[in-house]
Amino acid sequence: MDYFFDYTSQITNQFIDPKKRVFLFYILISILIATAWFMINKKLSLKKTLIKIFDKKIFFSKSAKSDYKIFLINQLIMMIVSPFLITQLTIATALYFYFHTIDWLSAGMFVGIAKIYIILSFTIFQFTIDDFSKYIVHRFMHKWPVLWALHKVHHSATVLTPMTVFRTHPLEGIIFSLRSAITQAIGISIFFYLFGNLVSLYTIVGVNIFVFVFNILGSNLRHSHIGIRYWKWLEYIFISPAQHQLHHSIAFEHHDKNFGAALAIWDWLFGSLHHSVEFETLHLGIKKNQHDATHNLKNLYLDPIHEIKKHIFNKIKKIKNKFNKIILKGRYINEV
Numbered sequence: 001m002d003y004f005f006d007y008t009s010q011i012t013n014q015f016i017d018p019k020k021r022v023f024l025f026y027i028l029i030s031i032l033i034a035t036a037w038f039m040i041n042k043k044l045s046l047k048k049t050l051i052k053i054f055d056k057k058i059f060f061s062k063s064a065k066s067d068y069k070i071f072l073i074n075q076l077i078m079m080i081v082s083p084f085l086i087t088q089l090t091i092a093t094a095l096y097f098y099f100h101t102i103d104w105l106s107a108g109m110f111v112g113i114a115k116i117y118i119i120l121s122f123t124i125f126q127f128t129i130d131d132f133s134k135y136i137v138h139r140f141m142h143k144w145p146v147l148w149a150l151h152k153v154h155h156s157a158t159v160l161t162p163m164t165v166f167r168t169h170p171l172e173g174i175i176f177s178l179r180s181a182i183t184q185a186i187g188i189s190i191f192f193y194l195f196g197n198l199v200s201l202y203t204i205v206g207v208n209i210f211v212f213v214f215n216i217l218g219s220n221l222r223h224s225h226i227g228i229r230y231w232k233w234l235e236y237i238f239i240s241p242a243q244h245q246l247h248h249s250i251a252f253e254h255h256d257k258n259f260g261a262a263l264a265i266w267d268w269l270f271g272s273l274h275h276s277v278e279f280e281t282l283h284l285g286i287k288k289n290q291h292d293a294t295h296n297l298k299n300l301y302l303d304p305i306h307e308i309k310k311h312i313f314n315k316i317k318k319i320k321n322k323f324n325k326i327i328l329k330g331r332y333i334n335e336v
């Protein structure tokens with residue numbers, strides 16, 4: 001019974017906790033932004049706008065239905081797994097003690113600095129390092145075949161809804177929560193070591209102010225059919241909803257573009273930036289003529305595991321073959 005209670009509160013928490021992407025207030029703001037965009041930019045009436053936003057064909061599609069189910073299953077998996085994952089406090093403590101062993105670093109080196117600067121730089125640092133690590137991990141998710149096998153689950157969505165953010169393989173979920181723990185811990189340990197206990201974050205309703213701003217600016221529209229584009233210059237700095245939608249496109253020229261979460265700067269710096277295009281021109285998913293079986297839960301959860309197993313076996317086979325060749329060569333040289 002307790003487990004049932006924990007599980008239901010874990011689910012509801014996603015919608016009532018301002019730290020979560022699908023916090024209802026953020027969803028509501030996204031709907032308002034979408035309404036304004038359709039009415040002003042596309043000159044639609046209110047009625048047509050609402051029909052467009054709450055498009056039944058999207059929210060009741062096979063793809064969206066699997067998003068909802070994956071959300072429910074993954075929350076349960078994370079509830080079971082998360083007590084076994086290393087926490088940011090453990091990593092931060094280990095790093096904090098490690099810094100004491102570095103000669104050129106001394107604890108509290110910058111304690112005298114005004115509190116306002118410490119808090120401001122900590123808030124910016126935490127947001128930036130978190131966003132950058134998301135970019136790096138996401139890029140590797142596309143680059144390494146073993147990780148792509150997992151990340152494909154997210155890209156197999158053929159329509160996007162705010163719930164598509166949860167359409168991930170649970171192993172990817174674990175990788176991303178470790179990423180979050182490590183990056184938070186790096187910031188916390190460095191700042192507490194150098195600036196002492198004046199360190200804290202600028203927050204709104206308990207959320208880093210930058211994360212809050214990112215969310216009220218319609219972060220939920222990134223996974224949606226509402227292709228809001230920014231001015232070209234702004235898309236070098238912030239990822240627009242339409243830029244992330246393009247990341248989900250099957251077109252060859254859109255492959256491996258726009259890995260960024262909030263900031264587009266990383267994509268710009270490392271050559272993976274692509275400006276947005278009209279949403280209507282995009283075909284979403286992994287490949288053309290993707291059939292319904294891609295939305296089958298059993299396939300979504302088990303196919304990546306089989307694929308990873310295959311990759312590992314192939315790697316082992318290659319290494320074995322290499323060794324055999326070396327041994328044979330050795331024998332040949334000995335015989336000669």
Ligand SMILES: [Zn+2]
Nearest residue numbers: 138142151247
């Ligand atoms: Zn991706």
Ligand SMILES: [Zn+2]
Nearest residue numbers: 154223244248
């Ligand atoms: Zn996505």
